[in-house]
Amino acid sequence: MNNKLFWTSILVVLVFGTILFGQFFVDPAMSRILAADPNLPPSLDYPLGTQSEGRDVLVVLALGAPMSLLIGLIGGSVALLIGTVLGFVSGYLGGIVDAIIRTIVDVGLTIPAIAILILIAASFPSITIVMMGLVIAFTSWMQPTRVIRAQVLSLREREFVRLAKLSGASNFQIIFFELPPNLVPFLASCFVNAVSTAMLASIGLEVLGLGPQHTHTLGGLIYQGIYYNAMWRGLWWWWMPAIFILVIIFLVLFFLSLTLDEISNPRFKSIS
Amino acid sequence: MSFRFLINRLFIFFLTILSAVSLNFIIMKITPQDPVAVLLGRMASRGSLVEGGEQLIKLYRAQFGLDDPLYLQYWNYISNLLLRGDLGYSLSYFPAKVESVILPAIPWTIGLFVAANLISFTIGNILGAIAVWPKVQKYIKYLIYFIMPLSAIPFYLMALLLLYLMAIKFHILPIGGTFRVGSVRGFDLDTMLQLLEHAALPLMSISIGLIGFWALSMRGIMAVLLGEDFLTYARAKGLRESRIFLRYGMRNALLPQVTALSIDLGLMISGQVLVETIFNYPGVGSVLFKALRTADYFVIQGVVLFIVVAVAFATLVIDIIYPLLDSRIRYKV
Numbered sequence: 360m361n362n363k364l365f366w367t368s369i370l371v372v373l374v375f376g377t378i379l380f381g382q383f384f385v386d387p388a389m390s391r392i393l394a395a396d397p398n399l400p401p402s403l404d405y406p407l408g409t410q411s412e413g414r415d416v417l418v419v420l421a422l423g424a425p426m427s428l429l430i431g432l433i434g435g436s437v438a439l440l441i442g443t444v445l446g447f448v449s450g451y452l453g454g455i456v457d458a459i460i461r462t463i464v465d466v467g468l469t470i471p472a473i474a475i476l477i478l479i480a481a482s483f484p485s486i487t488i489v490m491m492g493l494v495i496a497f498t499s500w501m502q503p504t505r506v507i508r509a510q511v512l513s514l515r516e517r518e519f520v521r522l523a524k525l526s527g528a529s530n531f532q533i534i535f536f537e538l539p540p541n542l543v544p545f546l547a548s549c550f551v552n553a554v555s556t557a558m559l560a561s562i563g564l565e566v567l568g569l570g571p572q573h574t575h576t577l578g579g580l581i582y583q584g585i586y587y588n589a590m591w592r593g594l595w596w597w598w599m600p601a602i603f604i605l606v607i608i609f610l611v612l613f614f615l616s617l618t619l620d621e622i623s624n625p626r627f628k629s630i631s
Numbered sequence: 632m633s634f635r636f637l638i639n640r641l642f643i644f645f646l647t648i649l650s651a652v653s654l655n656f657i658i659m660k661i662t663p664q665d666p667v668a669v670l671l672g673r674m675a676s677r678g679s680l681v682e683g684g685e686q687l688i689k690l691y692r693a694q695f696g697l698d699d700p701l702y703l704q705y706w707n708y709i710s711n712l713l714l715r716g717d718l719g720y721s722l723s724y725f726p727a728k729v730e731s732v733i734l735p736a737i738p739w740t741i742g743l744f745v746a747a748n749l750i751s752f753t754i755g756n757i758l759g760a761i762a763v764w765p766k767v768q769k770y771i772k773y774l775i776y777f778i779m780p781l782s783a784i785p786f787y788l789m790a791l792l793l794l795y796l797m798a799i800k801f802h803i804l805p806i807g808g809t810f811r812v813g814s815v816r817g818f819d820l821d822t823m824l825q826l827l828e829h830a831a832l833p834l835m836s837i838s839i840g841l842i843g844f845w846a847l848s849m850r851g852i853m854a855v856l857l858g859e860d861f862l863t864y865a866r867a868k869g870l871r872e873s874r875i876f877l878r879y880g881m882r883n884a885l886l887p888q889v890t891a892l893s894i895d896l897g898l899m900i901s902g903q904v905l906v907e908t909i910f911n912y913p914g915v916g917s918v919l920f921k922a923l924r925t926a927d928y929f930v931i932q933g934v935v936l937f938i939v940v941a942v943a944f945a946t947l948v949i950d951i952i953y954p955l956l957d958s959r960i961r962y963k964v
Contacts, residue, residue, distance in 0.1 A: 466647045470939050471900060471939065473904065475658075477931065478654075478932065481928065555783075562788075566787055567919075568923065569923065585791075591799065595795070602791060602792060609784055610783050
């Protein structure tokens with residue numbers, strides 16, 4: 360196993376493990392309105408202080424961070440699933456199917472995802488975590504489709520595909536059983552990018568105040584901070600930790616994607 | 632590349648606009664409630680009754696012919712938007728039309744976007760190329776490891792951190808807006824300096840991440856390019872290193888970067904929209920934010936359509952001028 364991949368994996372497990380399991384070490388009741396005195400600076404009782412509604416910021420963070428991650432995972436995996444199926448079908452079959460899928464992808468890529476997301480989020484009175492993940496997936500499957508299609512195009516000409524054809528394998532069998540194992544590192548890298556894109560979109564919506572209303576999220580915490588002028592009132596503990604966690608999440612995803620890129624794309628090895 | 636490519640590209644452009652408008656229509660139709668009625672109801676319950684609310688509903692129902700069959704409604708909607716360019720009325724500034732709310736914001740957005748992209752495209756690409764170029768000092772090469780991760784930080788998070796650090800904690804730069812309150816504006820140095828001073832933070836928030844983005848991809852492209860024979864040949868000819876770097880290295884490595892620019896325009900403008908809201912910069916992002924807060928549905932729709940059309944148009948332009956940059960590609964007209 361690649362040394363770099365080993366250390367990156369450890370980093371991923373550490374960071375995401377903390378985020379996922381942190382919620383079990385806090386008392387969810389402290390995230391309710393007026394669970395404590397409002398606007399308290401960090402202290403031993405409230406390590407990250409409280410915000411203006413009297414919620415314990417640390418508890419809100421511990422409950423919100425897994426939710427932000429969850430939206431990213433739902434959005435990323437659904438987008439990758441759609442992208443993989445369409446990319447394989449489009450790249451392998453070619454012809455009219457390919458032309459149609461390619462046109463849809465070209466059109467979809469030009470329409471900024473956030474534009475559609477804002478419209479949808481602004482049109483519905485309330486939105487849940489799962490809904491948000493699915494809506495984000497709906498706007499972000501084109502990029503995976505395009506890159507996977509390009510990979511399949513080059514893979515299609517290899518010897519083993521011809522061999523499979525000669526031994527009487529159907530198109531369906533080749534697309535879904537023969538090709539995918541050869542693309543595992545590449546698909547993994549695609550997945551990380553898709554998760555990152557989905558999280559980026561979800562936090563963007565939340566910062567605009569369009570996130571889920573009945574669940575704590577990191578973006579929602581930042582939005583509240585801006586809304587109640589926390590920055591100007593010197594309540595840095597309200598919004599800064601959420602930004603800090605988000606930056607760490609995005610950095611970890613970035614390094615993971617770089618590492619996976621190096622594995623799936625041997626020509627990059629020469630750089631490092 | 633041929634004339635067919637041009638036709639195909641124009642087709643995609645119109646299809647994009649049509650899809651965006653259609654999506655708009657579909658979203659409006661599958662929304663559980665009639666947005667206008669809901670909004671007016673919500674406003675009334677908050678005590679801020681919209682002046683001429685009744686009239687607005689009538690106008691809306693008439694304009695969109697809500698009692699017509701669905702296909703006719705769809706046709707009316709599309710022809711109103713695309714043929715007549717009619718975006719409807721603003722709910723917060725009624726009887727102002729949506730266009731009059733959005734149009735003044737457009738120059739600000741485009742100005743910020745072009746400036747930020749020029750800065751980051753230039754700096755990022757040069758840094759990325761230098762990082763893998765042979766015979767470059769070590770410390771410059773290590774600089775890239777600090778710059779690349781910056782591309783992973785979303786613009787708006789960077790914006791919040793910069794705002795706090797540079798404007799609130801230390802009063803180096805103004806917190807937002809465009810001019811000092813009460814200052815006289817004219818075409819003089821002071822006005823320009825004020826503009827620059829106020830644009831500095833939004834510019835930095837966008838550029839820092841983008842510099843990392845361009846440096847990262849340029850590094851990959853240049854690393855592959857280094858093995859090419861024409862560079863060895865240029866060296867063998869005894870050309871100056873700076874000439875080899877610019878004319879032979881950069882010139883070729885920049886081409887895929889231009890393609891990347893056309894693909895990522897949408898992502899960049901999305902990020903900028905959020906940055907504008909943070910600094911209260913008077914672009915379409917701030918218009919959008921205000922519209923979201925007052926639930927001004929048609930203004931939201933207008934901003935979204937503007938973004939889609941702007942990105943589609945810019946992508947079209949880049950794709951069409953691309954062959955002019957790459958002498959290997961020529962249209963056969």
